[in-house]
Amino acid sequence: MESRQVAALVEQAYRARRAHNWQTAIDLLKRALAIDPEHAGAHASLALALLGARRLHAAAIEVDLALGFGPHNPFCHYAAAAIRRAQRKLDDAWRHCLVAMQDDDGDADIRVLGAAIKSLQEDNDGARSLLMEALELEPDHQGALAQLARLELDLGNLAEAERRIEEALTEDPSDVDAHVIAGFIVLARGRVDEAEQHARFALQEDASDRDALRLWAAIKARRNLLLGMWWRWNMFVGLRSERSQIGILIGSFVVVRIVIILLGAFGYEDAEILLRKIWMGFCAYTWFAPAIFERMLRRELANVTLREDF
Amino acid sequence: MSSYEIADEPSPEAGWENLVFPPSAPLLSMMWCGAWLAWPWFIVNARAMGSPTLRHEAKLVAAGLFGSLLLAFTIFTLVDAGVIESRVALQFALLAVTTLKLGVAYTVSAVQSRTYAIYQYYGGSSQRAFYVLMVGSYVRALVLGMSAHPIWLAVMS
Numbered sequence: 001m002e003s004r005q006v007a008a009l010v011e012q013a014y015r016a017r018r019a020h021n022w023q024t025a026i027d028l029l030k031r032a033l034a035i036d037p038e039h040a041g042a043h044a045s046l047a048l049a050l051l052g053a054r055r056l057h058a059a060a061i062e063v064d065l066a067l068g069f070g071p072h073n074p075f076c077h078y079a080a081a082a083i084r085r086a087q088r089k090l091d092d093a094w095r096h097c098l099v100a101m102q103d104d105d106g107d108a109d110i111r112v113l114g115a116a117i118k119s120l121q122e123d124n125d126g127a128r129s130l131l132m133e134a135l136e137l138e139p140d141h142q143g144a145l146a147q148l149a150r151l152e153l154d155l156g157n158l159a160e161a162e163r164r165i166e167e168a169l170t171e172d173p174s175d176v177d178a179h180v181i182a183g184f185i186v187l188a189r190g191r192v193d194e195a196e197q198h199a200r201f202a203l204q205e206d207a208s209d210r211d212a213l214r215l216w217a218a219i220k221a222r223r224n225l226l227l228g229m230w231w232r233w234n235m236f237v238g239l240r241s242e243r244s245q246i247g248i249l250i251g252s253f254v255v256v257r258i259v260i261i262l263l264g265a266f267g268y269e270d271a272e273i274l275l276r277k278i279w280m281g282f283c284a285y286t287w288f289a290p291a292i293f294e295r296m297l298r299r300e301l302a303n304v305t306l307r308e309d310f
Numbered sequence: 311m312s313s314y315e316i317a318d319e320p321s322p323e324a325g326w327e328n329l330v331f332p333p334s335a336p337l338l339s340m341m342w343c344g345a346w347l348a349w350p351w352f353i354v355n356a357r358a359m360g361s362p363t364l365r366h367e368a369k370l371v372a373a374g375l376f377g378s379l380l381l382a383f384t385i386f387t388l389v390d391a392g393v394i395e396s397r398v399a400l401q402f403a404l405l406a407v408t409t410l411k412l413g414v415a416y417t418v419s420a421v422q423s424r425t426y427a428i429y430q431y432y433g434g435s436s437q438r439a440f441y442v443l444m445v446g447s448y449v450r451a452l453v454l455g456m457s458a459h460p461i462w463l464a465v466m467s
Contacts, residue, residue, distance in 0.1 A: 023431070026316070033314035050316070055424070058318035242420040250413050257405050265398040283341075 006032045010042050017049050020176075020206070025049035040070025044079035051086055059083050074103035078110050085117050093117045108134040112143045119151065127151055142171040146178040153185055161185050176202045176209055183215045192222050207297060216300075249286070320429045322360035328437060329358035330429070333422035335439030340415040343446035346453045346466040349375055351442075352418050359434065361425040367418050374414030375465070381407050382464035407464050 009032035016025035029046040032039060043066035050059035063083045066076040077100035084093035097114040104110060111134035118127035128151060134144040145168035152161035162185050168178045183198030196219050202212035221229070256279050263272040315321070322330070336355060340348035349371050356364045385403045388394045394403055430436070454463055 030314045030316065037314065046316070055316075055318055055428075057424070058316050061317040246413065246416040246420065249416065250409060253412065254405065254409055257408070258402070261398060261401045261405070 002035050006036045006039055006042065009035075010039070010045060013042075013045055013049065017045065017052065020052060022049050022053035026053065038069045040066050040073050040076050043069060044073070044076045047079045047083055051083055056083070056086055060087065072103065074100045074107070074110070077103070078107075078113065081110075081113055081117065085113070085120065088120070090117055090121050094121070106137060108138040108141045108144060111137070112141065112147055115144075115147055115151075119147075119154075124151060124155065140171050142168050142175060142178065145171065146175065146181055149178075149185065150181050153181065153188065158185060158188055162189075174205065176205045176212065179205075180209065180211045180215050183212075184218070187215070187218060187222065192219060195219050203297070213297075216297075252282075318362055318424060318428060319432075320360040320362060320425050320434070322358065322429065322434060326358040326360075327435065329354055330434060330436045331355055331439050331442070332436055333419045333426050335442070337415050337419040338439065339443055339446055340411065342443055343450050344454065344467045345375070345378065345411050345415075347446045347450075348415055352415075352422065356422060356425075359422075359425060359429045361422065363421055363425060367421055370414055370418045370421070374411055374418075377414070378407050378411050378465050379461070381410060382461045385464070386460055404464060 009028050013025040013028035013032070016022075016028060026046065026049045029042050029049060032042045033046065036042065043062050047059045047062035047066060050056075050062060060083055063076070063080045066073070067080055070076045077096040081093045081096035081100060084090070084096060087093075094114070094117050097110060097117060100107075100110045101114065111130045115127040115130040115134070118124075118130060128148070131144050131148045131151070134141050135148070138144070145164050149161045149164035149168060152158075152164060161181075165178060165182045165185055168175065169182060172178065179198045179202040183195040183202070186198065187195035195215065199212060199215045199219055202209055203216060206212065256275065260272055260275055260279075263269075263275065331351070333352075333355065336348045336351035339351055352371050353364075353368055355361075356367045361367060382404075385394065385400070385407070388403070389400065394400050426436075454467055456462070
């Protein structure tokens with residue numbers, strides 16, 4: 001009875017995860033694990049949901065638990081590969097991917113994940129071959145088509161990228177990643193309006209999607225250099241890792257303080273006062289910048305009207 | 311049925327709810343009022359929201375406090391030994407203390423922000439920091455005036 005209940009919860013969580021409803025998936029899996037705390041699949045699924053919700057630290061702990069309870073479960077190794085990839089532990093990620101592929105040689109998802117790892121390792125041939133394998137197993141695999149399009153785009157093969165992304169969007173017209181890739185492809189072809197439609201759609205679905213925001217900044221830069229610089233600055237500060245953001249802020253602080261001390265030492269008091277004021281203004285700006293950026297984005301996305309044929 | 315707890319989820323204790331502030335508040339107090347307020351505030355905030363990373367945050371705070379103390383002690387030992395002579399050289403040396411304190415404060419704030427986001431998701435409330443910061447800025451002179459020793463000023467400011 002209990003195992004059936006757990007299986008049902010895990011299945012519901014799987015559907016929630018596929019729909020990117022991360023928190024729903026997390027809540028369902030917490031319920032499942034309250035019943036059976038040693039369910040390896042539930043731990044692995046929870047790790048993937050936590051990864052989706054950008055809670056990487058907790059995801060890493062969950063996937064270790066999953067591997068502990070199910071060391072031979074291919075899904076646990078799949079989850080481990082996804083988490084290690086997010087942690088940029090690429091060799092470890094690839095090792096788990098290989099184990100998952102050996103234990104489950106008919107799964108296209110594992111190959112798509114393996115291709116993503118290979119891309120990060122800058123092994124484009126390896127990535128392409130895994131994606132082709134995935135498409136042999138599942139010719140309509142949306143993720144494989146989208147990733148193949150991204151790979152072709154990175155290699156500058158725009159026609160092939162366009163063909164692949166059209167196939168991907170035919171399979172799932174609402175996929176955010178596919179829209180972002182499509183946006184970059186049409187932008188590379190110079191079709192800025194079309195790229196904007198893709199970016200708007202993606203941002204409407206997920207306003208925090210980093211790649212969609214990068215596409216948006218690239219579109220703004222194409223239209224207006226100044227506006228593009230403003231958006232790129234926001235991307236530069238806002239989309240970095242915490243460690244990198246702290247580094248930038250502290251680095252800026254040290255540089256400004258050194259200049260202030262030197263200006264004071266050489267008797268340029270007016271310039272020193274001016275720099276202090278500018279720095280105070282900049283500090284105040286960085287405090288409010290995330291809220292300003294969010295409001296700007298909301299305003300841009302308000303009253304979105306997509307073309308009828310979109 | 312007891313609930314399963316994920317490693318990064320806070321478990322706030324009853325009676326401490328009114329002491330939770332956004333992690334940006336102690337960070338701001340570091341700039342506005344000084345380390346004397348920021349370091350304990352970070353710890354109380356972590357305890358109040360039941361942060362699972364409390365120990366990590368406490369270690370960071372301890373590193374910030376003792377690191378700045380050690381740095382300040384070294385700098386003023388060098389001043390006494392005549393190695394650091396000019397005002398500009400002393401300013402540059404003290405910049406290292408400020409940078410260390412700010413760097414650690416930013417890091418603790420970033421760590422605490424993750425827990426705070428989850429705390430808020432599960433309906434946790436927080437207080438407004440304005441009045442604490444106002445009181446802190448008034449008390450600042452009193453606290454820093456407790457000793458005229460330059461190490462005290464460098465570490466607590």
